[in-house]
Amino acid sequence: MPTRREVDEAKIRRQVGKIVEGLGAKDLEGLKQPYAKDVVSFDVEPPLQHVGLEAKLKNWAKAFLFFESMTYEVRDVTLAVGDEVAFGHAFARLSGTLKNGTATSGMWVRVTYGFQKIDGDWLIVHDQVSAPIDMSGKAVVDLEP
Template sequence: MTATHHHEHAIRQLLESLVGALRAKDLDAVREIYAPDVVSFDVEPPLQHVGIDAKLRNWVRVFDTFATVDYELRDLALTVDDHVAFGHAFGRLGGTLADGTPVPGTWVRGTFGLRRDDDRWLVAHDQVSVPVDVRTGAAATDLEP
């Protein structure tokens, strides 16, 4: 296995572990995936969340809202070298709300910027976006990959 393939495999495992941590509502496991100085452009205000504590506050809100969490990451494409990597995929967050209401979720676009610290890959930046109808300003939440 070449170094590039090794790094890509490690990053895919890291992002799979993120999916597992979200489904388990395991905030400590989620923390281990992100760099301490992560910058996140998430779908919730404000425009940016800087640092791991700000990033985790978004997931705390999700975990408090949902009794069960389902998260899916699909069509992940990666570009990797020895020290940095970026990727993009489609993600969908759903589950069952605390009141028992099932939520199938909405597909979003996700971009990840990763860096290797020592021999460990961490998410240093992520961005989640929803397509917008520019004429109305409304989010296009009915699209599927």
């Protein structure tokens, strides 16, 4: 029989899976489910922070404008799960076919997730996406996990 911690970890992994599914289907409604209403996101594009579910969804909607079809891949999800909060990190890549027909393999980024158990559901209350930079301040986008 799985422990409560194992059950919670499986639920959190399913939340990450819902992001993968929602992006693949270009489904903004489906993407609402894993995030808390007051999520704070430190995404790769300005401003320094995006506050609230609508701001997070607006970022994903921007990606939909550029891609005809898209795939979101998440690798090496590592989690630390407590009773009411959890955090994790992973590597992620958005790839696909752009609206102009060009295929792109995208770039790998680092993702950190903060989860909180709210009304029995594990929701993302914070995420941060980043790309490494070289010492000149330029993003290094050709690295792979």
